[in-house]
Amino acid sequence: MSYSFFNNFVRLPLFLRVLFIALFTIISFGLFVHLLEPEQFPTLFDGVWWAVITASTVGYGDFVPKTVLGRLAGIGLILTGAGFLATYFVSLATAAVTKQNELLEGKADFKGKNxxxxxxxxxxxxxxxxxxxxxxxxxxxxxxxxxxxxxxxxxxxxxxxxxxxxxxxxxxxxxxxxxxxxxxxxxxxxxxxxxxxxxxxxxxxxxxxxxxxxxxxxxxxxxxxxxxxxxxxxxxxQTNILTSFVMINSISSQQLVTSFLGLLNQLDKRNLTFKPAVPEVIDMTFMDLSHMLMKEGILLLGIKRGEETLLNPPHPFTINQQDQLIVIMNE
Missing domain, CATH: 3.40.50.720 (NAD(P)-binding Rossmann-like Domain)
Incomplete structure (x- = not known):
């Protein structure tokens, strides 16, 4: 049983091991001084409070041992408890820095979803x-x-x-x-x-x-x-297709390329998206649907039908149930 406890204890992170040792030391000294000087430390909590203040070297002076044994206990607590507390905070800071470096260097796992x-x-x-x-x-x-x-x-x-x-x-x-x-x-x-x-x-x-x-x-x-x-x-x-289009058309018409790039810049600031064809628009023509959406501030560019994308299809063009509408919506 004791070996199993020790084996599990040594596998804990260093800052947790140091913290548990520091807490055990403080509580032990608090209990000892409470039993040693019950008049100066009426409750166990008073003894633990004194041990925490002494180990942290704050020294408020609200609880002070009077006997030689009590003061020797204080000296022992400073020599042991303060060291463990300092080690704990150093370990905690080291763990935080190590975690930050792992995140920065790409060594930490991502735990989120979606x-x-x-x-x-x-x-x-x-x-x-x-x-x-x-x-x-x-x-x-x-x-x-x-x-x-x-x-x-x-x-x-x-x-x-x-x-x-x-x-x-x-x-x-x-x-x-x-x-x-x-x-x-x-x-x-x-x-x-x-x-x-x-x-x-x-x-x-x-x-x-x-x-x-x-x-x-x-x-x-x-x-x-x-x-x-x-x-x-x-x-x-296929990014090379777009690059080729821009370079080839820049030979014949610089204004066309400038306008095209300007259009891409505008699309980047707007919501270009697909909308499924709702039952209300089935069997409507592309032109009628375009007029109806325009009243809502939505610009209909084309239709995605299966693997085929049709921009401004020729009239008459009827909307089917499986079609997706290519639209630009205002933010």
């Missing part, structure tokens, strides 16, 4: 994190990256985990089982094909642990889009 996991660090990731934090300050975000040595945005609500995102132990540290969504960005330090292969490998690892979590994956090469879909990508973002 969070967004963003994988990979680059300028796109920086913009994504800033936008997510600005739109919803209460949302929890976990950043996974192996190239960073510490949290790049320590002043934001971002939990950093350092490690390779295709390893189960790293994804488990990010609590992948309770994540709301995963965003996988391409590694800018690799070639396009190797970056896509790394993104798909990470996607496979994520889906292997949590098949239900929605995953948005950045793919650079067109030939890897099909593989990303097979791996379970819910949304695929």
């Amino acid at each position: 969070h967004i996991i963003v994988i990979g660090w680059n300028e796109r990731t920086r913009e994504i994190l800033h936008t997510l934090c600005m739109k919803n300050e209460s949302i929890s975000i976990v950043l996974i990256d192996e190239s960073l040595e510490k949290n790049p945005l320590p002043n934001m609500n971002i939990h950093f985990i350092q490690g390779r995102s295709n390893l189960d132990e790293v994804l488990i540290k990010a609590n992948i089982f309770h994540a709301m969504k995963v965003i996988i960005t391409a590694d800018p330090n690799k070639g396009e094909l190797h970056a896509d292969m790394g993104s798909i490998l990470t996607l496979l690892a994520v889906k292997g642990l949590n098949r239900e979590v929605p995953c948005i994956v950045e793919i650079l090469t067109s030939e890897q889009v099909a593989n990303a879909k097979r791996a379970g990508a819910d949304e695929i973002v």
Whole structure:
């Protein structure tokens, strides 16, 4: 029994062990001085109070031993209890600093739920994190990256985990089982094909642990889009297509590109979203529905029907039950 107690005791964190020893020492000295000088310390609490004040070297003087044995007990308490208390506070401060360093260096597990996991660090990731934090300050975000040595945005609500995102132990540290969504960005330090292969490998690892979590994956090469879909990508973002569009059109019309980029900037400040087709709008034409939503301050851009996206479809175009409306809503 005693060996089992000692074995469990030594496994406790250092600051808890020191705290228990300090409390045991203070209570023991408080009981001893109460039994030794009952007139000076009428109750056990008075003795414990004196022991706490003496061990902490405050020394109010409201309770003072009169006998030689009582004063010797005070000396012994100062030599032992004060040391244990000082050690406790040092251990507590060390534990706090260690925990803070673990958080900063990406070594601490994430314990929250319904969070967004963003994988990979680059300028796109920086913009994504800033936008997510600005739109919803209460949302929890976990950043996974192996190239960073510490949290790049320590002043934001971002939990950093350092490690390779295709390893189960790293994804488990990010609590992948309770994540709301995963965003996988391409590694800018690799070639396009190797970056896509790394993104798909990470996607496979994520889906292997949590098949239900929605995953948005950045793919650079067109030939890897099909593989990303097979791996379970819910949304695929082909950033090179957008870059090519801007560069090609800038050759023929700089004004068109400037207007397009300005439009993207405006969309970033508004709520571009999907709305399911409610029963009231089924069988309505796109034009009639557009006029009706415009009265509510909602701009109808197009329709998402299955895998096909139709922007401003030709008239007449009838809304079906499975359609999703692509709309811009004012904040």
